[in-house]
Amino acid sequence: MNDQSDSKHGKTAPLDLSRILPYLNNNETAIVPGGANRIKRQLEEAAQEEDEALVHDPSSVMLRVRGITESVRFGPERATVVVGRVDLGSLPHPDIDLVPLGGIERGVSRRHARLELVSDHLYLTDLNSANGTFVNGNRLDSYTPTLLHNGDEVMLGRLAVSIVFV
Incomplete structure (x- = not known):
């Protein structure tokens, strides 16, 4: 896919596979319902949850x-x-x-x-x-x-x- 808008599917963006590959063995293939967009959304949600768990100032x-x-x-x-x-x-x-x-x-x-x-x-x-x-x-x-x-x-x-x- 490209980074352009598509009237049927909306805007697309490249998927950063480097964030997913550590979770797969070298010989595994992952079929994910919802595809790359679902994985991207899950990674973004996990990053947001991680930020909400971070204590930026130990005295706060x-x-x-x-x-x-x-x-x-x-x-x-x-x-x-x-x-x-x-x-x-x-x-x-x-x-x-x-x-x-x-x-x-x-x-x-x-x-x-x-x-x-x-x-x-x-x-x-x-x-x-x-x-x-x-x-x-x-x-x-x-x-x-x-x-x-x-x-x-x-x-x-x-x-x-x-x-x-x-």
Whole structure:
């Protein structure tokens, strides 16, 4: 095909096969329903999703809970933050205490989940909490890191938290 407009099919563009070839063995042929345009669209969507998962400034992660914004500071000396609720009778305490935001009433565990910044990507791990951790409605398996994206809705027990990369 060419790069020109075609009244039947619309505008066409060359496909950059270098982005697809690493996923195929040397002797494989891929037949993809929808053809090259579908592959191109999927690659563009994956690139956009990757950008939404990128934390550009480690000091710019915010947790928004019930209209209150809590800044989370990551840096070379602090790549991991534990969120939960403080219980004066038990140690260790979480780095971010959700008691003032309704953590006890909404079923947040003492050490509910861990936020971890790895190579400019933010991961959330449920720490075997009693009432679970959910990202956009999907329950996380305990001790399995999940990549977060800007704007994700997280439920710690029944406490709703929005993740914002500023």
